[in-house]
Every structure is written in structure tokens, then in C-alpha cells.
Amino acid sequence: AQSVTQLDSHVSVSEGTPVLLRCNYSSSYSPSLFWYVQHPNKGLQLLLKYTSAATLVKGINGFEAEFKKSETSFHLTKPSAHMSDAAEYFCVAHTSGTYKYIFGTGTRLKVLA
Amino acid sequence: NAGVTQTPKFRILKIGQSMTLQCTQDMNHNYMYWYRQDPGMGLKLIYYSVGAGITDKGEVPNGYNVSRSTTEDFPLRLELAAPSQTSVYFCASSYSIGEGYTFGSGTRLTVV
Numbered sequence: 001a002q003s004v005t006q007l008d009s010h011v012s013v014s015e016g017t018p019v020l021l022r023c024n025y026s027s028s029y030s031p032s033l034f035w036y037v038q039h040p041n042k043g044l045q046l047l048l049k050y051t052s053a054a055t056l057v058k059g060i061n062g063f064e065a066e067f068k069k070s071e072t073s074f075h076l077t078k079p080s081a082h083m084s085d086a087a088e089y090f091c092v093a094h095t096s097g098t099y100k101y102i103f104g105t106g107t108r109l110k111v112l113a
Numbered sequence: 114n115a116g117v118t119q120t121p122k123f124r125i126l127k128i129g130q131s132m133t134l135q136c137t138q139d140m141n142h143n144y145m146y147w148y149r150q151d152p153g154m155g156l157k158l159i160y161y162s163v164g165a166g167i168t169d170k171g172e173v174p175n176g177y178n179v180s181r182s183t184t185e186d187f188p189l190r191l192e193l194a195a196p197s198q199t200s201v202y203f204c205a206s207s208y209s210i211g212e213g214y215t216f217g218s219g220t221r222l223t224v225v
Contacts, residue, residue: 009153032211043117043203043216044156051211090155094211099169101214103155 002027004093006104014112019063019078021107023091026072033074034092035065038106044090050074061085086111115139119204119217126194126224134189134220136204144207145187146214147171147179149200156203162187163210194224 007022025031032051036044048059055067065076074091091104120135138145143164148156158171162181176198178190187206191198201221205214 034213036214036216041219043218044205044214045216046213049213096211099161099163099210100158100171103157105153105155 002031002093002095002100002102004091004102004104006089006091006107008107009105010108010110012110012112013081015083016080019076019081019085019109021076021089021091021109023074023076023104024072025074025091025093025102027093027095029095030069031093031095033065033067034094034101035059035063035074035076036090036092037087038090039087047076047089081109081111083111083113085109117204117206117215117217119202119220121220122218123221124223126191126222128194128196128224130194131190131192132194132222134191134202134204134222136187136189136217137185138187138204138206138215139185140206140208140215141184142206142208142215143184144210145181146205146207147177147187147189148203148205149173150203150219151200159189159202191222196224198222199224 005024034049035047038044050057050067058064088106093102117138146161147159157173160179162168204217
């Protein structure tokens with residue numbers, strides 16, 4: 001069965017330091033993978049997506065993610081955190097040919113001044 | 114450029130009452146979805162639609178109904194509200210399967 005695991009429910013970083021949010025997936029086939037961000041009381045916004053092209057995917061607001069098939073991972077990174085990055089982040093997988101998107105349970109990022 | 118619009122933003126229902134959550138998109142997307150978000154649980158798919166007149170159940174459809182009479186609108190109906198339906202509901206749309214979603218801003222529903 002397909003699943004998405006976000007390894008940390010909470011991450012705290014200082015402003016200006018790197019961000020790493022971890023995501024592992026399991027799937028019988030190479031899925032499409034997405035990262036979404038949700039700011040408080042807002043809907044989810046697409047940060048970036050991987051769809052079997054380049055394994056390093058660049059998204060909005062300086063975020064990027066690397067697809068590593070051997071590790072079944074799709075970790076989200078940013079070189080330097082900004083206070084406005086404080087939000088909840090969701091890793092999502094989609095298997096081609098289905099209507100089903102699998103959401104991880106989310107990682108809440110806190111950015112300390 | 115409105116994107117996906119959901120109304121209302123907040124609602125309190127009494128047990129047994131019914132209501133309709135509205136969702137409209139102006140991007141001419143064929144695919145539309147309803148999710149519920151519960152704390153620590155991620156998002157669960159309630160219903161989805163691949164075009165006007167075509168809907169299907171997701172993971173957690175019990176207690177809900179949908180219709181899709183136009184490309185733009187995808188309302189979610191709650192019949193006989195129960196406390197277990199207290200949640201935040203998100204409507205989303207996409208141009209095609211496998212593409213990223215555009216989400217609405219959500220409806221926070223409390224059933225008391």
C-alpha cells in the first residue's frame with residue numbers, strides 16, 4: 001500500500017539557519033511527489049512537485065527538494081530560514097493512473113528569532 | 114483571480130442538522146476534491162469529481178454527499194451532522210490528475 005511518512009511532527013530552527021523537513025514514501029511505482037505549505041488558518045499552497053524529470057526540484061520561496069529513489073525520500077530544504085517560513089508543511093504522493101493523493105501528517109516548522 | 118472559493122469560513126451546527134458547504138472555482142478545472150483535515154491526521158479525501166455530472170467516493174465518504182452540475186461548482190452536503198464531523202474542510206481543484214492542487218481557504222465546522 002502507498003504511504004507517506006513525515007519523520008518529524010515539529011521542527012524548530014533559528015532564523016538564517018538551514019531548514020530540513022524529512023519525507024519518506026512507499027509505493028509500488030515511482031510516484032509524483034509534492035510539498036505543500038499551510039500558514040495558520042489558510043488553505044494549502046503548492047511549494048513544489050516532482051514528476052520524474054530532474055531529481056532536484058526547485059520551488060517557491062527558496063525551497064527545494066531532492067528525490068532519492070534508493071532511499072525512497074523526498075526531503076524539503078531551504079538554505080536560510082525566514083520568519084515567514086513558520087507554517088505547517090505537507091508531503092504528498094500520487095500514483096499515476098489513480099485519483100488518490102496520499103498526504104503525510106504534516107511537519108510544523110517554527111522559526112526562532 | 115479568485116481561484117477556489119469556499120463558503121462559509123466558519124459554522125457551528127447542532128447534532129442532526131444539515132448544511133451545504135459551497136465550493137466554486139474559476140480556473141475551468143475538470144477535477145475537484147473535498148478533503149477534511151483533522152489535527153495530526155493529514156488530509157483525508159471525502160469525494161472527488163472528474164467533471165460535471167461525475168463524482169466518486171474517496172476514503173471517508175460516510176455522512177456526506179456531493180453533486181457536480183457545473184464545472185465551476187462542487188458543493189458538499191452534510192446530512193444529520195454528528196460530532197465526528199467536526200473538522201476543517203478543504204475544497205481543491207486541479208487541471209489534470211497528477212498535477213498539483215489549488216486549495217480553497219477552508220471551512221471550519223464544529224458540531225455540538
